[in-house]
Amino acid sequence: MSTPPIIRTGKTAVDPTDVVLELDEVVQTFHGKGGLKVHAVNGVSLKIARGETLGLVGESGSGKTTVGRAALRLYTPTSGRITFEGADVSRVKGRKLRRILRRRSSMVFQNPSTSLNGYMRLGEILREPLDVHRVGTPAERKRKVEEILDVIGLDAAYAQRYPHELSGGQRQRVGIARALMLDPSLIVADEPTASLDVSVQAQIVNLLEDIQAERGLAYLFITHDLALVRRISHRIAVMYLGRIVELGAAEDVFARPQHPYTASLASMELTPEHQIIPEGELPSPANPPPGCSFHQRCPIARPQCARERPELTEVADVVSGQPRSFACHFPGELTLALADERVVTVPPPLPVVPALAAR
Amino acid sequence: MNNDHNQPPAEAGKAHMPSVVTEGDPWGSVPTVAGIEPQNAGEAIPRKAPGRLREILRKAWGNPSGRVGFVLLGLLVLAAVFAPLIAPHDPVVQTLAATNEAPVWLGGESGYLLGADSLGRDVLSRVLHGLRLSLLVGIVAATVSALLGLTLGILAGWYEDTLGKVLMRLADIQFAVPFVAVGIALTAALGPGLGPVLVILSVWGWTTYARTIANSVAQVKRADFVTAARTLGAGTGRIMVKHVAPSVLAPVVVLWSTSAGVLILAESGLSLLGLGVQAPGFSLGSMLSDGQVALRLSWWAVLFPGTALLLIVLAFNMIGDALRDAFNPSSSLAPKNPELV
Known part of the structure; x- marks a missing residue:
């Protein structure tokens, strides 16, 4: 394909005081072999507002993925505070965690082949969040799955298919659809385009932007694709060795790096x-x-x-x-x-x- | 990829095969291959898909080896169930005149189709009746130990640093303890009979399953789709049942199918020691051990129960192979069913 993919621009307007997620001096330490302590994230503070995309960039090992996972409480932070929609979720567990954070946030992964369970049909994959949180009746869940398939441009009959029957781009769209099932206010996207080819990347990015414009959700967009992050992010945070070294509006950070x-x-x-x-x-x-x-x-x-x-x-x-x-x-x-x-x-x-x- | 236009004529017969790769774009920003309406699954896929179990069984049946296995096992089960009706003689009645009588087609004069054993009992009738116990032991003990091993293996893999360590050390200990010694102890406590043997055979097998799958479970635990389920609020129990178990089921099914034969033989070993089923009760295994004493006089009393045993093991293995393939959704019925590709 010789025609370069057309990527639209147009970031949504953001009210910076309407904060969805706030990390305050979050430290995430892992215990390695032989009592080694690894400070994967070392005092990171950031805020993401409703409808905002915060791009998180840095080289491999800088801790950007850990920040994303810590924000979704896949770990318990070693220290610091995580506030989600005004509630302190740094230490909550079980049902409370499920009701607050899990109900309103989700994640999109780098590799759509490993992020979808190959033993489940797409319909089951998409319905799972609704089943977990007991949203609606079985008929309503089915309808919601069909609606979301329509949003990502797949025929409703795809609900009966297995992930391996789809192309990489289609799979990634299903991954995004799953992230949308619970109408979240925050999506952590961990290199969602890195394993896709260029024309498909554009589709995925456009889909993410359309969804944001429509639903006003916030993205923590983790990537090392600088051109991409510059284009889609409202603000960019640069990480180095577990810390944020620079944070600012996307157009400022790369034009006038400090x-x-x-x-x-x-x-x-x-x-x-x-x-x-x-x-x-x-x-x-x-x-x-x-x-x-x-x-x-x-x-x-x-x-x-x-x-x-x-x-x-x-x-x-x-x-x-x-x-x-x-x-x-x-x-x-x-x-x-x-x-x-x-x-x-x-x-x-x-x-x-x-x-x-x-x- | 969509080269429908320049397919050679020889390929024309396959024209109904849908073009699989349709990386199109419904929101219109990416140029697609002209004339292709992508993303439409079309009529090929029914709105209502068959249940998972039905689909697996259908796939396993579609596999030639699976079909042979199912038919063979079905025949053996039928023979066992209707043994009292089809057996020509009473399997425990001893006819002293017919001691070590050869099969009728080898010149035996008493008319026993498969001959008689050293106590003058009809081998055919004994094989048919012996199947009952052997099949019961094989199926029940293999299934129970597979379920136990699957459960413990998933727990061991999920909690790999705590419960997993304990369970794996327990498995080591169990490996060091002679199976027969435990059988003797159990029989001493509970008395001889089929019950204790069934219990010990069911309980003993978990280690193989648990060891085999624990590592895979630990890997699946770290898979993105499990992380995704966690971020969406799925609890550990749900993840184990919905996500982990299906991923490790294939080796469990293979082990299940191979262990059925082993367990049937183990039962005969225990009955030889006086721990399992006792005379006048018998199984294929005990027929083997009884018969080997007079092997030179009446080899048919060993060969035919042995053959029956072989057929059971063969049937299980063929079914196991077919099921293993059927559990994997990406092994499709492609050659026969192109619209499912």
Whole structure:
């Protein structure tokens, strides 16, 4: 197919005070082998308003998936608060959790082949949320399944089919349909397009946007597709090693990155000679570096960065005036080379601090 | 993918096969292959689908090996049920004149179709009657131990770090304990007879099932579709029954079908030790052990019960194979039923 997929734009209007989900200093620690503690998420705070899409980006291992799963209480947070529609759900269990969070939130997965049970017909898969929460009579459930199949553009007869009889894109649409069965106010979408080919990605994204416009639900959209996240998100949060390093309106964050890590991400859309590629590997979250977690790989790091961890500070964007925050001692120093003559000014490399080298 | 237009003429006969891949787009933003109306399942799929069990049985019946297995098992069950009607002689009456009498087609003079054993009893009648107990033991003990093993295996896999560890160590211990010793102890406590044997055979088999499926259960527990069910509020019990059990049923069915034969033989081993069914009661297994004493004089008293046993095991295995395939929804009846593809 030579014609590029047409992707519509048009984000829904959002009232930022109408908060659906709020994470407050959420820490999620896992216990690895040999008593190793892994801080997969290390003090993440964010808010998502009704009808808003918050894009969560970061490289593999940055903890973005864990944030999504923690938000849906698939884990019990090690510390911090999770508030959903005004109710504190950080520690609730059982029936209460089911009544508040489970009833009004759902998840869309990366791989539609593994997220649908191959032993169930699509009708059973879609009806399950209604069965679990005892919504409606059997006849009403059946009708609801047919309605939702219509929303995602499948014939009602597909209810009798098994997932393996569908294409990848169709399966992903069923995954989205299942997420919609309970009319949720929040959907966590964990790389919902990553395993689909490009033309199908566009369908899925458009479907998600249409649904949002119609139903005003909030998305926590986890992805590493920067072009996509920029287009569909109202705001973007950039994660690095379990922390949010930059958060702001989608149009501001990548146009004027303040954190060098965001700058390096944004530079990936430029020609190779203008890309800023951080050196080395993502450090292990079991043993995070002192100070700023990015300093070992940062092209503008200075001794201060190895000593003090920069706090996430909120400012107003210089151009748009919208609030944005970043965690960097030297914000905005690493800029994008948008034209050939604008070359990144890289300060001298970090001098070796004897105290650190000795460790 | 939709190359209906340039199919060679030889393919024309298959024109009714629906084009499977129709990655179309009902909301009109993505160009699709011209002229194809996608997303419509059409009339090929009935609105009302058959129940899961009926579908599985139909699929298993559609499999040649399954059909042979079902027919064979059906015949054996019929023979067992109607044994008193079709058996030519009383299976326990001893005719001393006919001791070790050869089958009639090998020159036997007393007219026993399959000969007589060393006590002068009709082998054919004994095989027919022996089937009753053996089939009962095989089906009941195999099914009970499969259900027990499935349940414990799912629990062990789901709670892999707690209950699973305990259950797996228990299984290790059970492996170390001789089966026969437990049989003797149980018989000492409950007295000899069919009951204790059935109990021990039913209870002993869980370890194989549990060990086989526990790992798969632990994997399924982490599958996305289980996470999806959790985010939608499904409880652990529901997830185990609806999501985990179907995913591990295939190996359980295979084990069930192979264990039926093993259990029938185990029953004969126990009765040899005086633990199971006692004379004048008998099963195919006890006929084997009785007959081997006089193997050189009347081999037919061993061969025919052995053959019956073989047929039972064969029938179970064929059914097991067919069921295993039928449990998997993606193994369809494709060659015969193209519209279901």
